[in-house]
Amino acid sequence: RLKGLLNALQAEADTPLFFLIDEIFRGTNNRERFIGSRAYIRELADKNGVGIIATHDLELTHLAKQIDSVSNYHFREDVVDGKMAFDYRLRSGPCPTTNALVIMEMEGLPIDGGE
Known part of the structure; x- marks a missing residue:
């Protein structure tokens, strides 16, 4: 589904898409979940979408300091x-x-x- 969201954002580059993601990469070990989540969120930030990513991963909160569109x-x-x-x-x-x-x-x- 995560790949599908990126594909949809790419295909509909002129149309804003709304997304909801709950506990991205849940079930993955801490290190790989963080690396994958960080890369995925950065990719989403470059696309024409707006959404919510719910997480308990405190490390991901630091992305708001690095990416203007993340709050x-x-x-x-x-x-x-x-x-x-x-x-x-x-x-x-x-x-x-x-x-x-x-x-x-x-x-x-x-x-x-x-x-």
Whole structure:
């Protein structure tokens, strides 16, 4: 599908296309996911498209400093009465918080706080 999007953007160079991508290259190891995602996002930025790429990869947020057409937005969460709560307000910039360890703790899973 990612190749298809690039092909569509190439074929419809004069027509803006809207795209949504969720967790680009999910299931790939960290290093190769980052390299592939970075290259793909740079390629998208050169095309006549506009869209949203949802990711938990914090390294990809740095692309906003390198590519003028890339911006970061996020949603925030709070833990209320032992449950994760979201207000679904879109905020500018990369997310300043993470929640995976909070979720693990809430589920009673072990957490290794050491580096």
